[in-house]
Amino acid sequence: RGEAVRCERHEVIWKCRQAGDSLESIAAAFSCPVHEIEAVLRQVQVEQWQQTPLEWIHNELFDAPNADAMILEVPEPAAASGGTPRMPSDLPPYLRSLYLTPLLSREQEQDLFRRYNYLKFKAAKVLKRIDPASATAQQFIAISDLRSQIEQVRQRIIRANLRLVVSIAKKHAGWASNFFEVVSDGNMSLMRAVEKFDYAR
Numbered sequence: 066r067g068e069a070v071r072c073e074r075h076e077v078i079w080k081c082r083q084a085g086d087s088l089e090s091i092a093a094a095f096s097c098p099v100h101e102i103e104a105v106l107r108q109v110q111v112e113q114w115q116q117t118p119l120e121w122i123h124n125e126l127f128d129a130p131n132a133d134a135m136i137l138e139v140p141e142p143a144a145a146s147g148g149t150p151r152m153p154s155d156l157p158p159y160l161r162s163l164y165l166t167p168l169l170s171r172e173q174e175q176d177l178f179r180r181y182n183y184l185k186f187k188a189a190k191v192l193k194r195i196d197p198a199s200a201t202a203q204q205f206i207a208i209s210d211l212r213s214q215i216e217q218v219r220q221r222i223i224r225a226n227l228r229l230v231v232s233i234a235k236k237h238a239g240w241a242s243n244f245f246e247v248v249s250d251g252n253m254s255l256m257r258a259v260e261k262f263d264y265a266r
Contacts, residue, residue: 078102079109107205111197114208119192119215121185122178122263136183145170163228174222178264181218184211222259223252230255 074095081091082102092099126132144167156164169177188211195204230251237247 078105107200108197111200119185119189121182127186142172166224169225175264184215
């Protein structure tokens with residue numbers, strides 16, 4: 066399978082769907098059945114996914130025959146004990162919601178990063194086997210579900226660490242005018258760190 070060549074018809078169908086047009090209206094405009102429009106949309110989306118490959122930190126556990134059972138089907142570790150975190154008295158109201166998300170225990174963090182990287186590894190394997198031009202609805206649903214799980218775990222990791230970003234920003238900038246700029250830079254660093262963190266080290 067070589068470089069994907071997107072025809073103009075596919076581009077227009079994709080843009081119509083992205084603009085909110087219904088499958089039925091697009092099918093009517095192109096004088097074809099709805100299932101043909103669905104197949105085109107699947108093809109374009111799979112091509113886009115394949116052109117932005119997933120990256121993960123590999124672990125030998127991922128290659129085990131029963132990796133799903135050992136990584137995805139085990140219960141998550143218990144949360145760290147300690148009760149409700151103490152909220153700084155000078156914290157602006159719009160940052161207080163950060164303290165509603167508990168910090169991760171060491172075991173929780175390892176578990177989430179293991180799941181996160183394994184899900185990306187698994188999704189990449191599925192994507193590699195799919196031919197965009199003949200992707201079935203079942204294949205598309207499977208990869209969409211994996212990508213949704215990846216994003217859910219990623220957001221959990223990020224949310225649990227945002228409080229740390231704000232704490233570091235406050236030490237460096239206080240509540241100065243550039244505070245949010247420092248927080249923004251910290252958030253970007255956090256997101257990069259999530260992609261590079263090797264939980265097994």
